[in-house]
Amino acid sequence: MKNLKIKQLFYATITALMFYSCASPIEIYEKSGHAITMKQSHILYENYNENLKPIIEKTQNSILQREGYEGTEYVLISIQQLENYIRFLKEVEKTNKGNENNKVTGIAIFLGAHDKTKTLSSMPKFNHNIKSFEEMNEKNDRLVGDMRHRETVFLAPTFRENHKDSIFTNEFQRHIPFFIEYTDQNNKYKGTYKYLLPYLRNKKTESATRSLERNSSLNADEFNIMPPRQ
Template sequence: MKTTRTLLLITIVLLTILLFKTCNKEESCNHSVLNENEVIANYKNSRHTINIGQVADLFDNYKDRFIPIIKQMQDNIDTNNGILQRDHYLPTEYSLMPLQKLKDYINFIEVLQQKNPEQIISGIAISFGAYNLTDSLNIEKESTGKRKESILNDPLKIGDYRGRLTTFMTPTYYSEKNTGYDADNHIPFYIIPNDNSDVFKGEYRSLYKYLDSIKGYASNNNKIEKEISKASFLPTFNAANAKITIQSVSSNELTDMPPRQP
């Protein structure tokens, strides 16, 4: 009897370990089940949900009013050394972010919140941007011939990306400003680390105030003398104490379409 109980206990322990390892390997092993009716009701009742007519208006307004101007501007660019001369440019129509990349970024933001519980992360700012005119025609190349991730989870940015409009993402922290404009309270940020033992733990600072300062723009948008020569999203180092002084939390995971060559 004693031997039987011992074997039973060992079996239970081994099954528990096996289940734990299986759940770690399988992303689908999630014990929290979404309430379908509640999720769909939240979507239907959201003031941000739009019908197909509103989708068509947004799409057509951009395509009719902005794409011809962008196309003309990109076709006619001629830099001093002739870096960019092209015809029949196809402007960006949408930015693609694979579902897994979106989940990964949200998980990263949740970890930031755990590391900095006193500062409330309120959302994600999706910012407009543009690639440099001197960027490579194909800004991502497979030098090894092997993909790090599948096409499904991570499509490469291949095509005419020179000067192309794009978007990038940055988490926002919440700060009550009482300006009468709700969005003012949600501020895209970077981090000033407490020390270099953990660069993602520290004080949140306004990203756009930083970008304006390094490019030399005053609050009234008039250009002033540059304080710093060039912006960088990489951490900067202080040689005196080897301390990281700034850490970006922004991401450009999106593949812009259509990046095809004519």
């Protein structure tokens, strides 16, 4: 019986490896558990727009004494921006090769909001068919509307906390958003991975920033927020 279970496990492992080596990107996506139906998409959109968005809009109008504010509907990130960010994180991982927790395991998508004085006359160019860094770094020649307190998102990488005696109770909690505390002024992306959340939760951010003399942010923002529209 024991040998039978071992054989079954062996064949299951081989089958899984064969699937992932032979499967197309479409097959992998469809079996990933992350694909959702049009109906599920509609429910998520409706729940936000009917239950949360009106409260956000009422609060925004109250804080800034303005009328007609439209809550953020979605945040637009170009494929090129996302691919560039992932390549950057892979380079960070490579730079820290040999560290216990050097692997970048994921991207945390944080919810945030700009401050009351945020002004932005143009966004970084949406990287469609960009062929050079100079083109990518240009600004779009368009207005982007009222950015004050505008809801947005920003991205941060995660690493897996591998300590057996950690306090985490499930796998998701082990994947920690982080920044880098570096030791070499000439290589600011090589060093120790430090937990990002304690810094973000610190109310006295200016004091916290001064206490982190050698830190490198790996976060990304300034994506196209919709609305405001052109």
